[in-house]
Amino acid sequence: MPLTMNREVFITCAVTGSGGTQDRSPHVPRSPKQIADSAIDAAKAGAAVVHCHVRDPETGKPSRALALYREVTERIRDAGEDVVLNLTAGMGGDIYFEGTEDMGRIGPRSDMAGAAERVAHVVACRPEICTLDCGTMNFNEADYVMVNTPGMLRDMAKRMTAAGVRIEIEAFDTGHLWLAKELEREGVIPEPVLVQLCMGVPWGAPDDLNTFMAMVNNVPSGWHWSAFALGRHQMGYVAASVLGGGNVRVGLEDNLWLDKGVLATNAQLVERAATIIENMGARVITPAEVRARLKLEKRAPL
Amino acid sequence: MPLTMNREVFITCAVTGSGGTQDRSPHVPRSPKQIADSAIDAAKAGAAVVHCHVRDPETGKPSRALALYREVTERIRDAGEDVVLNLTAGMGGDIYFEGTEDMGRIGPRSDMAGAAERVAHVVACRPEICTLDCGTMNFNEADYVMVNTPGMLRDMAKRMTAAGVRIEIEAFDTGHLWLAKELEREGVIPEPVLVQLCMGVPWGAPDDLNTFMAMVNNVPSGWHWSAFALGRHQMGYVAASVLGGGNVRVGLEDNLWLDKGVLATNAQLVERAATIIENMGARVITPAEVRARLKLEKRAPL
């Protein structure tokens, strides 16, 4: 079916992520307050959705402490700026192997949690959206595997839906999108379906346009989708995604740079994305419009 | 073969075209002086190449008068601003039919010239580049056909090459690109080969990304290419083209608008394209760099 450019685009800002970026840019927020402040600044710059991880405020390392999620949630809800909160549920599925001979056990650096524990903060904080990483793959580091089995995804998805939280499927490769369609077919992921096409994350789908188009052409009619590319293709993918009919994601989780040698803030990345979108003759839509489109329920403060 | 983003991009500004746009924007240049001035402003804004048609200074209608081409050429060469001049050779292949019954003759509005006449201004002015519309197709209007037969293309290409002018193939659909490859195989189009992928010109290739990728994937390895989309996708295609490994074309020939309700100048469109390119981490290259890449010979003033 022919593609049509998206004329009404929402921007998600991925505020901080879980990568080891905290020491590479002073703008990567660490504490709940910093994360919430950066998210709110992004919202002011035009992001309708803010996608948040949390970090240990001291070290900047990724955390999945409930108290941190709760503080981020409260701070964002209490701020005057309207924005749709999207919390990650991507953590707790990390296996690290040590070497290539001792394969019979998961290594000590692993962080493997059960389904209940992985969605505990989602159930507690009830963001309007949370993510579901729809597959298992090698990540960039030599012996780190992101594990999300179909059984785990079904369990997590049911808990998310029971909590009234809209699922954002994260598809890191074409097979993840296929699995997402299976989950939707099974009724595990309710409508309206939202999927994020994650391009250029090693070792998932590369960020060339041929692979991107294979992903886009496989999004079922009626689903809502967004896309991003890791690193320097971030702004190029803003344009490509809008041309392909999708929404966009930018932010420090995916890219630290505004220009060569110039580190970005989240708000600056959102502003730049908004400029590109508007230059293309499309309109950046508001949190209220996103809620109508995705059937989200605006939350009161916790 | 995998695509790679282009990190060193040249911008062509298509300054005025032959469309009936002269009454739709005050910024569409008509006289040779206006065209040259607008081209030079575009060069100052970052365009390494300026692609020029000429128009009747009074009416603004397209013309192929040699004197007008010569004046544009002289003015651009005499200006202090370095830029690669690219003249159209697209005119003189227009058949208009009158109605749908009297088909045995070409209609009175037609402008059909022989090969020698179609390239006379190229031979006389010796721009560094001239275009060759590599096919025959219906144009937007009901009964207007752009006619460029293979025989005509061979004849024109030989004359262009004999004049020392680099050919820019214009491919308006996938079959035009195929024909261009045949002409290159025959030796009619010499290396290095340059092709412009023209997207969204009715009734040629539409500007959806699937069609664009079919074009891009069919550009032979070793060719240089650029792309543009007509109308509101112009800026989106700047990003898409760079992502796909190409160069970019913007300008009033293809699009009149800067923003909703805001008519653009050529310089503004070039500036915006440059911003998008740089935002993507690529660099806008200079006329001298384009000359090195395409083996162009810088001209002295006429």
Add this chain to the structure above:
Amino acid sequence: MPLTMNREVFITCAVTGSGGTQDRSPHVPRSPKQIADSAIDAAKAGAAVVHCHVRDPETGKPSRALALYREVTERIRDAGEDVVLNLTAGMGGDIYFEGTEDMGRIGPRSDMAGAAERVAHVVACRPEICTLDCGTMNFNEADYVMVNTPGMLRDMAKRMTAAGVRIEIEAFDTGHLWLAKELEREGVIPEPVLVQLCMGVPWGAPDDLNTFMAMVNNVPSGWHWSAFALGRHQMGYVAASVLGGGNVRVGLEDNLWLDKGVLATNAQLVERAATIIENMGARVITPAEVRARLKLEKRAPL
């Protein structure tokens, strides 16, 4: 939108065409009787649809004589074998230029007819389907242009529809498909819409899979489509078309060869296509099933 393999496929046999093939194979039928016999044999071999041109019985050269079309139609209708008749309406839009200087008139070899004349045999014979070549392009020969302007297409389409004949759009490049969508949008081509994707016809869309996928991805949801490739890719495209969700066309109009050095009959090409389709786990459907799908009305003998 994701593609789905077609599990219920109809085969069109393109029986004879208008190309200069009559002296290259003894199996290319010339006379109405030969054409009808070959068509009926193809139907017996599994073709639900037979697409017929007519030829001068003496010379084998293409003709558009009404009497020849009528005889083919009568012979096919009178035969005991059920099959959907599809007559070409592609003729009468041929411009030949002589050389590259005398461009102000169409050459003497041209065959340019008005709309009424081009569809006269369709109106007279009322096949269940007739073709509409949805664009203008260079054909293989040096100075031959196939001319079908938008105005001509609108006029012909209305006459076809008024005669109760289903239109099969022939799209030879991506722009032709775009124009077809415009004609459908205007109401000139009624539902259910049927399009043939014509791959590998110089100088239309080449037959590589990237270009094919651009065509397939641009077929609107709800349209019926088929595809073929000229020459040696004919059988490969049977598989590709079924995989992409389409129907198939084979026959001597497009390809003369069964195997290296072995000239084919239409029936043999259909048999082979049927074998490939069934090997893929799909089913070859009948003329009655095609009628139900395309809302065709079975004709009584003339």
Add this chain to the structure above:
Amino acid sequence: MPLTMNREVFITCAVTGSGGTQDRSPHVPRSPKQIADSAIDAAKAGAAVVHCHVRDPETGKPSRALALYREVTERIRDAGEDVVLNLTAGMGGDIYFEGTEDMGRIGPRSDMAGAAERVAHVVACRPEICTLDCGTMNFNEADYVMVNTPGMLRDMAKRMTAAGVRIEIEAFDTGHLWLAKELEREGVIPEPVLVQLCMGVPWGAPDDLNTFMAMVNNVPSGWHWSAFALGRHQMGYVAASVLGGGNVRVGLEDNLWLDKGVLATNAQLVERAATIIENMGARVITPAEVRARLKLEKRAPL
């Protein structure tokens, strides 16, 4: 870069696999003798390469016992029929989780071996080719993950190369192909590089043509490639792969059926593939030709 149809195609027969298919068809070979006999029959039918797993002769369940691999290797080498032997190295990287809460350990059904153990049979048997599954992903079953980390792949690849065995990369999704390119760039996978594009294996790349083309377009120029699709698309992918420029793989590992309701033998699947390839005007090449192309060294009997 444009695709070109492959005119000289080799067929790999995937003889038995490791799936639970042994009770679904009497033709799935179990014992080393059955596997070798079926492989030799496939070679006689036109397979230049036979890709073999081994199974427990009693139960038919997958095994990685060295004695079984050795017997298969000896039997195939001792047979009069020339064929290139390709042994799997895919086993020993299987994690099964039990449920969705007890995630801190790998389950008892897991089979996780170290690099030395995973390639022990390759080093011992020295097939001309062995496979390297170039990624980590969920497999069809609910809680089974195929694990091949980058570190493991590097280690295995070095051992394979040290043993003089050509690596066949298996890419089950676009990210696996990306990782393979990284390994080749690192020098871990030597030239000439061979990759198998594995389509339709849940939850890897789906078998639609858009995804396939994304894979094909990402194969580096100069690599040799083949493709297959699981299940009923097997024969369709023979054609698609040849059209796209690749070689083909068929066999009972991937598909049990010849026709609706008719269980296939390996030889029958190879015959059918050969028929499709020859119908397309391509030629099926021999083991000797494959050796020349992939720089393989024909082995003497063990």
